[in-house]
Amino acid sequence: xxxxxxxxxxxxxxDALLQEIAQVSTFRELPAGYKLMEIGDYVKGMPLLVxxxxxxxxxxxxxDELLLYYLEKGDTCSMTMTCCMGETKSEIRAIAxxxxxxxxxxxxxxxxxxxxxxxxxxxxxxxxxxxxxEMLLTIDTxxxxxxxxxxxxxLKEKARVNxxxxxxxxxxxxxxxxxxxxxxxxxxxxxLERLGKIELHRNHITIVDLS
Amino acid sequence: xxxxxxxxxxxxxxDALLQEIAQVSTFRELPAGYKLMEIGDYVKGMPLLVxxxxxxxxxxxxxDELLLYYLEKGDTCSMTMTCCMGETKSEIRAIAxxxxxxxxxxxxxxxxxxxxxxxxxxxxxxxxxxxxxEMLLTIDTxxxxxxxxxxxxxLKEKARVNxxxxxxxxxxxxxxxxxxxxxxxxxxxxxLERLGKIELHRNHITIVDLS
DNA sequence: TGTTCTATGTAACCTTTGTTACCAAATAAA
DNA sequence: TTTATTTGGTAACAAAGGTTACATAGAACA
Numbered sequence: 001x002x003x004x005x006x007x008x009x010x011x012x013x014x015d016a017l018l019q020e021i022a023q024v025s026t027f028r029e030l031p032a033g034y035k036l037m038e039i040g041d042y043v044k045g046m047p048l049l050v051x052x053x054x055x056x057x058x059x060x061x062x063x064d065e066l067l068l069y070y071l072e073k074g075d076t077c078s079m080t081m082t083c084c085m086g087e088t089k090s091e092i093r094a095i096a097x098x099x100x101x102x103x104x105x106x107x108x109x110x111x112x113x114x115x116x117x118x119x120x121x122x123x124x125x126x127x128x129x130x131x132x133x134e135m136l137l138t139i140d141t142x143x144x145x146x147x148x149x150x151x152x153x154x155l156k157e158k159a160r161v162n163x164x165x166x167x168x169x170x171x172x173x174x175x176x177x178x179x180x181x182x183x184x185x186x187x188x189x190x191x192l193e194r195l196g197k198i199e200l201h202r203n204h205i206t207i208v209d210l211s
Numbered sequence: 212x213x214x215x216x217x218x219x220x221x222x223x224x225x226d227a228l229l230q231e232i233a234q235v236s237t238f239r240e241l242p243a244g245y246k247l248m249e250i251g252d253y254v255k256g257m258p259l260l261v262x263x264x265x266x267x268x269x270x271x272x273x274x275d276e277l278l279l280y281y282l283e284k285g286d287t288c289s290m291t292m293t294c295c296m297g298e299t300k301s302e303i304r305a306i307a308x309x310x311x312x313x314x315x316x317x318x319x320x321x322x323x324x325x326x327x328x329x330x331x332x333x334x335x336x337x338x339x340x341x342x343x344x345e346m347l348l349t350i351d352t353x354x355x356x357x358x359x360x361x362x363x364x365x366l367k368e369k370a371r372v373n374x375x376x377x378x379x380x381x382x383x384x385x386x387x388x389x390x391x392x393x394x395x396x397x398x399x400x401x402x403l404e405r406l407g408k409i410e411l412h413r414n415h416i417t418i419v420d421l422s
Numbered sequence: 423t424g425t426t427c428t429a430t431g432t433a434a435c436c437t438t439t440g441t442t443a444c445c446a447a448a449t450a451a452a
Numbered sequence: 453t454t455t456a457t458t459t460g461g462t463a464a465c466a467a468a469g470g471t472t473a474c475a476t477a478g479a480a481c482a
Binding site for chain 1: 462
């Protein structure tokens with residue numbers, strides 16, 4: 001594990017901290033689709049992403065979903081931190097977007113290291129910073145953009161996160177993540193295809209040029 | 212200032228910290244409508260709210276606004292903290308919702324106190340926690356609620372924050388804060404009046420029963 | 423007092439998005 | 453191979469919300 005740690009976090013954490021992390025944490029490999037956290041769960045650990053990606057989703061009272069943002073290499077879940085500080089339940093759902101490796105740090109260490117290591121403190125604050133900014137961007141898209149623009153953003157982001165211009169997602173799944181309906185998404189995707197920006201196939205979408 | 216400080220923060224900060232805050236901070240009284248921060252501004256201080264309320268707004272590229280949340284007594288602006296840590300410009304606009312008193316702490320002290328005072332550390336993390344949760348609630352309303360529900364929430368929240376069941380706001384102003392149009396808001400307000408939930412007057416709205 | 427400005431009410435219409443229904447193609451299962 | 457299921461295409465319609473236009477009432481003010 002220490003190698004994985006050094007590769008992803010060696011440039012920002014001092015050796016003593018890396019050692020401590022290695023001692024108390026567990027290394028986990030999650031297959032794509034694995035549900036890491038459900039709404040209402042109590043939080044037991046803080047994930048440090050080593051590779052892959054985790055998607056973070058919000059749900060309303062009717063069970064409708066909305067994709068909030070992705071966690072990637074070098075990220076951690078600020079939502080987790082806020083939860084464990086307050087001993088409250090998770091407000092979000094977290095699912096592996098693709099095969100993912102992460103290091104799970106026990107929450108009790110989090111506060112301890114904040115006083116002990118400056119680099120850890122910076123990391124924690126930077127995470128909050130990043131997460132608040134991701135949330136602002138999410139708000140921007142849902143408040144200010146129309147569904148066609150949101151769809152294009154979604155396709156771009158999906159391709160970036162998965163490092164693949166072919167998206168293996170059904171129209172229904174896209175509709176869930178954007179909190180829309182399958183028919184609307186199919187309609188807009190067809191329009192994008194007619195414009196030569198994507199190619200539609202059963203169970204996958206090829207991005208041609210979304211610039 | 213030390214009295215104001217003790218009244219609002221005495222229960223959570225130790226005396227030594229209260230003393231330090233009093234020494235390096237400035238006390239400010241803002242009239243309702245005062246613009247405390249504009250998008251693009253560099254952040255010079257961290258506000259500790261003593262009384263009143265500050266509304267925090269987001270703007271898109273076309274200049275359209277959206278109300279994100281209110282800061283009240285005991286709150287601080289996490290967005291400010293993230294900005295000053297990263298030396299970046301403000302992502303939001305902050306305007307006094309009503310007459311407001313606050314203590315402005317220089318940003319350089321923020322990090323220093325995090326190592327020095329446990330209570331300050333808790334306060335900072337709690338602020339992040341609160342802000343992330345407010346952002347989630349904001350996302351919930353704009354993503355999952357229709358405009359009539361959002362309007363009712365807005366009226367309730369406005370009345371709560373201002374401690375007044377009479378709202379002194381024009382339909383146009385409400386439309387800006389909800390990122391809608393005046394005609395739509397007038398239409399929905401009229402519907403609420405017909406249902407006996409509010410009374411409409413020129414330049415003010417009286418809440419009768421929104422439960 | 424008459425004039426001007428601002429806030430609100432309302433009708434008519436348009437666009438976007440969501441819903442229902444049905445069909446066909448692709449795939450999986452029997 | 454036949455049947456069932458999943459996925460996607462499309463039409464027709466409904467609803468929410470935005471736009472334009474215009475009228476009127478109250479407030480401000482000359």
